Amino acid sequence: MASFTRVTGKHRHRRPSRLARSGANLAGIATLATTGIVTSLAAGPASAASPGKVPEAEQTGLRQAIVIDDSLARTVDAQAEAQQAAADVAAARAKAEAAAKKRAAEVKAAKKRAAREAERKRLNAFVPPVENSYISTSYGASGGAWSSGSHTGVDFHASSGTTVRSVGAGTVVEAGWGGSYGNNVVIKMKDGTYTQYGHLSAIHVSVGDSVAPGAKIGLSGSTGNTTGPHLHFEARTSPDYGSDIDPVAYLRSHGVSL
Structure with missing residues (x-):
């Protein structure tokens, strides 16, 4: 009696699509951002060869990104502080100049009033027609x-x-x-x-x-x-x-x- 034997063969495991790999990488970056710990992201043969090994940040490029981002933020903050300090100095200088101008104008006006008053008094003054006489x-x-x-x-x-x-x-x-x-x-x-x-x-x-x-x-x-x-x-x-x-x-x- 003929027997039928089922043809067996190896079942191939399909590699994750590029979209899936990208998603996994993004998930890993998100994990780094929230925990500061880089997990294994199925980064290829090297990861497979060393199971459980955490990739160096220099290898993933994440540390550079974080350092650059922090440095840029500090630079922006420093520039903003410098600009604010310059604006404060300019405002103080403008205020001082305005006060000085106001004081100068007040002094000038006071001198003019004093001069007018002195002239008025002089013109309204009377003297003897001959000095040292009687x-x-x-x-x-x-x-x-x-x-x-x-x-x-x-x-x-x-x-x-x-x-x-x-x-x-x-x-x-x-x-x-x-x-x-x-x-x-x-x-x-x-x-x-x-x-x-x-x-x-x-x-x-x-x-x-x-x-x-x-x-x-x-x-x-x-x-x-x-x-x-x-x-x-x-x-x-x-x-x-x-x-x-x-x-x-x-x-x-x-x-x-x-």
Whole structure:
């Protein structure tokens, strides 16, 4: 009886596909990332020849990847810190420069205010018409020497050629011969009053000139109706004769001590 014998043969084991191998490698990398331990990834004949041996990180390339990644992160962090430090320094410098500019502007403004105030005070100041002098004939003194019967101003003692000054700031409205006043100057003051300087030997200003307190306007003398050199000084409410007011009270009201 014929017997049938089953043909036997070897069963071939198929190699894992490339996709499967890649998946296994990725799984191994993930394991390394989470545990820091590299497991056997069926990396080929070498692994098969040495079962249980853990591949060196240098062989897998994973350590290099991790080191490069850490180094890059540190570099990025260092660059970010440097940029932030530079930004902080720039911000501090800008703040300091702005503060310095503000202080400089405040100092400049304060100096301007002080200068304006000093100029205002200077222009509003009054001085005696002759320095280091005294009144030799008072206001209102009576006598035949004056056509009105009384003295319409005051006489300041002054030898011929003594500097005569404007008592305050104003504008010259008359400069020349004034009859019995001889050579005289009349100035309209800033407050609207007028001052007159008579018997001058020389005149140093012209009509229309602006004068400051203490400005030299001429030299004392004895021109006109006079018995000797001196300065005749009047304060008036108008430029005309007869509008005189007490010149001593006028000067004292502007801070001049006589």
